Amino acid sequence: MVVPTYNEALNLEWIVGRLRAAQPDVDVMIVDDSSPDGTGDIADRLAAADDQIHVVHRTEKAGLGAAYVHGFTIALAQGYDVIGEMDADGSHQPEQLYRLLNGLVDSDLVIGSRYVKGGSVVNWPVFRRLLSAFGNLYVRLLLGIHVRDSTAGYRLFRRATLEKIDVTTVTVSGYVFQTEMAWRAIQARLRVHEVPIEFIERERGDSKMSQAVAIESLQRITWWGLQQRRKQLVRTLRRSHG
Structure with missing residues (x-):
């Protein structure tokens, strides 16, 4: 399970502990972006005490x-057959x-969805x-x-899925990454299913959502939508003149 972190010192040990307790067979990869609050040090301490x-x-x-993308690429190189993602703030319940x-x-590809029957959002x-x-x-x-729920960040991918959509070519940096991954999977005619989850707003620490992220x-x-419409129009015109 890939867990990206930036300034999650208040949450990391708590959420990783819950994940290891809920699914003892699941390995955890913490990807820290040089958090100034000491998150990386906490991650190192957790890793030193647990080889998973x-x-x-x-x-x-x-x-x-x-x-x-960095975490997925490493997990693929290490030979994992199933690779997942989740937030470190507790919004995704292990x-x-x-x-x-x-x-x-x-x-x-399985998406933990807030917006299918049985899914919900708290707080x-x-x-x-x-x-x-x-x-x-x-x-x-x-x-x-x-x-x-194409913006959801609680997911599991098969190895073959990440390889077929070529995750290494994804260049978006913000939350729209989630939408692009789902869209690529559907374009590749892969099986994308949603399962209901209860999403809980973080209680500790600051959200990483910003105006710049929303604009991106x-x-x-x-x-992407305009490109798709253009391609559809070109195909229609070719058929009508065929």
Whole structure:
């Protein structure tokens, strides 16, 4: 399970402890972007005490997408057949990871979803709920995909999935990474399924969501959608003149 961190000193030991207790067979890779609050030192201490915990230290804060690509690439090189992702702030409950593991039986990518039947969000203000709902609706309309929670960050990938979508070529740095990964999987005709989770807003530490991250997401999704519409138009014109 790849867990990216930046200034998560208040949460890291707590969430990793829960993950190791809930799923003792799951290895953990902490990818820290040189957190100034000492998160990297905590990660090293956890790894020293548990050989199923590994730490990757990056030299700069390069964004969520870059951290995941780095972690996934290492996990692939180490031979893992199933590679997952989750937040370090407690919003993704390790005790619900079994739902994703069960869903992987007939899937290539499993998404822990807030917006399918049985899913929910706890402690979010109305504005944040509306913004998330609008963002996911925008993705579905523009990209034409069936995923209801394409921005979700609690996921499991099969090795073959990451290889087929060529994760090493993903260049987005922010949260739109999640949308691109789901979109690439669907374009590759892979099996993408959602399972319900209860998403809990962080209680400790600061959110990494910012206006710049939101703008990047909007710009990227709009560009991808326009490209897709152009390709569809070209195909239609070719058929009509064929």
